[in-house]
Amino acid sequence: MTAYISPVADSTTVFKSDVFKGQVLFCTGGGSGICKAMTEAVMRHGADATIVGRKLDRLLASAEELSKATGRRCIAAQADVRDPKQLHEAVSKAIKEYGKIDFVICGAAGNFLAPISSLSENGFRTVLEIDTIGTYNTIKATLEHVRASKGSYIHVSATLHYNGTPYQVHVSAAKAAVDATSAVLAVEEGPNGVRSNVIAPGPIGGTEGVDRLMTKNQGGWSNIPVGRLGHVKDIANATIFLFSDAASFITGQVLPVDGGSEHLRGVN
């Protein structure tokens, strides 16, 4: 196996290293990409974790890497978020291992580039099933545990749907629904002590989404207001903040982490 290079090892100095001591994370999509980095960041601050995804080999390798990098426990639970039964089994595995769930990241997502004119009905539906129904299924499978611990959800959305992003109708529709789902969850479950927020990553360097869109829209990121592409560390830091008690009065919000790109709406 190639040596694991942590994308977030040096990003955590402003937070107390034990801020999540004794707490437990359940993360769908945690086997790779942004969600793996979010999981690592939470673990580096004291939490144990379960990462969930479809590909068992990748999950097992990632769980081992995350444990080694952080000194915390991480287990892999194979599940397709489109299947409620598999998700309930993943939650049971997490509960058997840790006895509780404090934090949930709903991050499993699917994406490819396709114009409306050629996107099949099944292609559109598949992304909604993974992103939107997968989020709903994850909430349903975890809520009783998150209520019990008065915990918190973070949903990984996007900024694509604030404008009309070409070739992304399926993802845009799916993420708009994720934002709405989080808001309802926040309002309904606030009285039970549960918070729910959305992180909306903008263009984050080195991720599949940006690599694919950059190929299609060459030079399209040159006008990011802060003058750089995002890094997964930026998403990791937002995650720590939103899960921490520093954000205890923040729920039902969408936090774009995009270097100010959202505010270019109507300008470019």
Ligand code: HXC
């Ligand atoms: C057109 C496509 C396609 C493509 C799949 N489809 N890929 N259509 N162009 N490139 C269509 C198929 O033809 C099929 O429709 C339908 O979608 C289902 O495809 P399957 O391969 O059978 O589905 P499945 O195996 O479940 O795969 C799911 C997937 C796949 C979403 C389609 O791309 C996937 O799992 N990708 C890996 C995860 C991923 O992409 N992660 C990146 C997330 S990044 P027909 O009609 O033929 O049956 C992200 C960030 C967004 O989400 C922000 C970007 C800036």
